[in-house]
Amino acid sequence: MELVRSHVLVCGGTGCTSSGSKQIIEEFETQLKNFDIDKEVKVIQTGCFGFCAMGPIVIVYPEGSFYSMVQKEDVAEIVEQHLLKGKIVTRLLYKETVEEDNVKSLNEIDFYKKQHRVALRNCGVIDPENIDEYIACDGYKALGKALTEMTPQEVIQEVKDSGLRGRGGGGFPTGVKWDFASKSVNDQKYVLCNADEGDPGAFMDRSVLEGDPHSVIEAMAIAGYAIGANQGYIYVRAEYPIAVHRLQVAIDQAREYGILGKNIFETGFDFDLEIRLGAGAFVCGEETALMTSIEGRRGEPRPRPPFPAVKGLWDKPTILNNVETYANIPVILLNGAKEFAKLGTETSKGTKVFALGGKINNTGLVEVPMGTTLREVVYEIGGGIPNGKQFKAAQTGGPSGGCIPADLIDTPIDYDSLIKIGSMMGSGGLIVMDEDTCMVDIAKFFLEFTVDESCGKCVPCRIGTKRLLELLNKITDGTGTLEDIDEMETLCNTIKSSALCGLGQTAPNPVLSTLKYFRDEYVEHVVDKKCRAGVCKALLSYKIDADKCKGCTLCARQCPVGAISGKVKEAHIIDTTKCIKCGVCESTCKFGAISK
Amino acid sequence: MKSLADLEAIRNKTVNKVGLRKENAEETRIVVGTATCGIAAGARPVMQAFVEEIQKRNLSNTFVTQTGCIGVCRLEPIVEVYAPGQEKVTYVKMTPEKAQKVVLDHVVNGKIVEEYTIGKAE
Numbered sequence A: 001m002e003l004v005r006s007h008v009l010v011c012g013g014t015g016c017t018s019s020g021s022k023q024i025i026e027e028f029e030t031q032l033k034n035f036d037i038d039k040e041v042k043v044i045q046t047g048c049f050g051f052c053a054m055g056p057i058v059i060v061y062p063e064g065s066f067y068s069m070v071q072k073e074d075v076a077e078i079v080e081q082h083l084l085k086g087k088i089v090t091r092l093l094y095k096e097t098v099e100e101d102n103v104k105s106l107n108e109i110d111f112y113k114k115q116h117r118v119a120l121r122n123c124g125v126i127d128p129e130n131i132d133e134y135i136a137c138d139g140y141k142a143l144g145k146a147l148t149e150m151t152p153q154e155v156i157q158e159v160k161d162s163g164l165r166g167r168g169g170g171g172f173p174t175g176v177k178w179d180f181a182s183k184s185v186n187d188q189k190y191v192l193c194n195a196d197e198g199d200p201g202a203f204m205d206r207s208v209l210e211g212d213p214h215s216v217i218e219a220m221a222i223a224g225y226a227i228g229a230n231q232g233y234i235y236v237r238a239e240y241p242i243a244v245h246r247l248q249v250a251i252d253q254a255r256e257y258g259i260l261g262k263n264i265f266e267t268g269f270d271f272d273l274e275i276r277l278g279a280g281a282f283v284c285g286e287e288t289a290l291m292t293s294i295e296g297r298r299g300e301p302r303p304r305p306p307f308p309a310v311k312g313l314w315d316k317p318t319i320l321n322n323v324e325t326y327a328n329i330p331v332i333l334l335n336g337a338k339e340f341a342k343l344g345t346e347t348s349k350g351t352k353v354f355a356l357g358g359k360i361n362n363t364g365l366v367e368v369p370m371g372t373t374l375r376e377v378v379y380e381i382g383g384g385i386p387n388g389k390q391f392k393a394a395q396t397g398g399p400s401g402g403c404i405p406a407d408l409i410d411t412p413i414d415y416d417s418l419i420k421i422g423s424m425m426g427s428g429g430l431i432v433m434d435e436d437t438c439m440v441d442i443a444k445f446f447l448e449f450t451v452d453e454s455c456g457k458c459v460p461c462r463i464g465t466k467r468l469l470e471l472l473n474k475i476t477d478g479t480g481t482l483e484d485i486d487e488m489e490t491l492c493n494t495i496k497s498s499a500l501c502g503l504g505q506t507a508p509n510p511v512l513s514t515l516k517y518f519r520d521e522y523v524e525h526v527v528d529k530k531c532r533a534g535v536c537k538a539l540l541s542y543k544i545d546a547d548k549c550k551g552c553t554l555c556a557r558q559c560p561v562g563a564i565s566g567k568v569k570e571a572h573i574i575d576t577t578k579c580i581k582c583g584v585c586e587s588t589c590k591f592g593a594i595s596k
Numbered sequence B: 001m002k003s004l005a006d007l008e009a010i011r012n013k014t015v016n017k018v019g020l021r022k023e024n025a026e027e028t029r030i031v032v033g034t035a036t037c038g039i040a041a042g043a044r045p046v047m048q049a050f051v052e053e054i055q056k057r058n059l060s061n062t063f064v065t066q067t068g069c070i071g072v073c074r075l076e077p078i079v080e081v082y083a084p085g086q087e088k089v090t091y092v093k094m095t096p097e098k099a100q101k102v103v104l105d106h107v108v109n110g111k112i113v114e115e116y117t118i119g120k121a122e
């Protein structure tokens, strides 16, 4: 009999894995053997805890001690002091959990306090490679309930009643989509999962797959039952090796248990799943391109209608949902639509997971009820902006979305409020920008991405975005004109209304929204030849304040192009024709005499 | 696995294991002092006896955890039991046999084993 009294949970998400969590797990196993307590303490590799800024993260239960930034060298101490002697190693606890000798529980720290974990309910709690642990957390119970107690139509009605909308970006009501597909008559239908996750900086779906793959498998089987499909495909990008591996392990385990395959739970319902790897093209996240790619052809979109619910994969009725959308489904069926709809706003129900990144203290994964304000996410959960800088804007929706400026920071985050202010929910990337961010440069960054990722099938996207980028480059180079700004606006609207798929139709959004809220910065670049954030290199020049310069010669020695001259103990000067604006002089000056 | 009953059986088998990682108000915590003084006095076999007994009886929501020195080293091994809706009970000079009795009488049947408590020892 296994006599386990304590669990050591080590985050095995991609973030913590790259900061060494594998070695930490091995070290725990070695040290537990050393102290001869390896039989009573179990080490479990889980999915992402979300608090990536503090990784690698180790949680010891039943105490719930939250150790952050654990190094391999710390492991022996945790094993000897905590696991053997019962003395928590305060030095390694996440600082906010320690308060006058009191150790606070995880749910009380700011990062987790306002969060509500529905889609991420099992992430960081269970071992994703162990189906029994998923079952212990009521896993596959919703599927059992659907198959034995509900008709397909009742399942669809429950999903409709929950108000769940697609988490992949579009926000289309999931139940309605399922209803369409269920009404299409055909001998073969398909259930697809979109795990392409192409939005730069977003990793919500990866974390669900890495931390709780069974929840997606269960939901897809439920969807299959609801629409009358017995085959599913999960389309994952090959750049997510850990997710792909855990998903395959999970599928194999589910098959072994008979939860996938023939005659599931002796109800006569058959369903099976396969993984399809994507090569990581952004456009392959678009539904029609994704299906074309699964069919083995070049991932290019096609016009809709016909919609996939009528003519999808191999021309059969198909539904496609996002990973996070699926992760919500078992909860809806088990606890009921009403319970699910208690969280959120009138038109956006439930929670949303965001990948919080950029200029923010607590980067990581957060799940909040819809309608939580941006301010709460940035300041309460995110811990504010580093180095005392000012919040300038946040970008949601990645390259398809827009920015939210500081004066709209109290906007509730839900589908409709974001659309109203010219941004969008998107799949959940949330990038925070501070005063050192140039908004023209940000627009350029996203546009460079879409120009790269445009598949080239339609002209507005292939050529239009390229021309748009050229105009942006003119502005950041200091050669733009005011007419260019107007022309950009016209071009944006043309692309939006004429591109074939969502990629092109949304590509101008970052430009339009920065123009809407930060037009003065564009004008400044053009008229004053000035970039206030000091980002656009062509527009800045370094100068030395003669009063502050002590003539120490440090900068002159560091300058890689010999652009600085001057005598010892006399003020130096920069030759701006030679200067390459690398900024080395500014960072080496001990007297703060050099500025942009 | 074939039926829903099989699913339920797997759930029941694993649920306590995962329950260890969830915080809830309904749980019973058995805290064993395992600092150097506790270990020297035999806290480890006591702790193991608790773990074994709990698993043998398949008690849900009951966990064994450790703590450092409670300060009355001469009474080690010391064990504190926190049951829902009850004051903390401190047992002293514990042995594996006493541990079994505490689980049966106190944790299962809700009857404090007075003779082992710190009040009786003092």
Ligand SMILES: Cc1cc2nc3c(=O)[nH]c(=O)nc-3n(C[C@H](O)[C@H](O)[C@H](O)COP(=O)(O)O)c2cc1C
Binding pocket: A165, A166, A167, A168, A169, A170, A171, A172, A174, A194, A195, A196, A197, A198, A199, A282, A283, A284, A285, A286, A287, A288, A320, A321, A322, A323, A325, A326, A427, A501, A502, A503
């Ligand atoms: C260019 C482009 C990229 C997209 N990438 C993704 C993606 O990575 N993941 C995703 O779930 N949806 C993505 N979508 C949205 C999908 O087309 C589709 O709306 C979604 O997967 C439907 O699932 P949902 O209703 O559950 O959100 C993308 C759309 C476009 C136009």
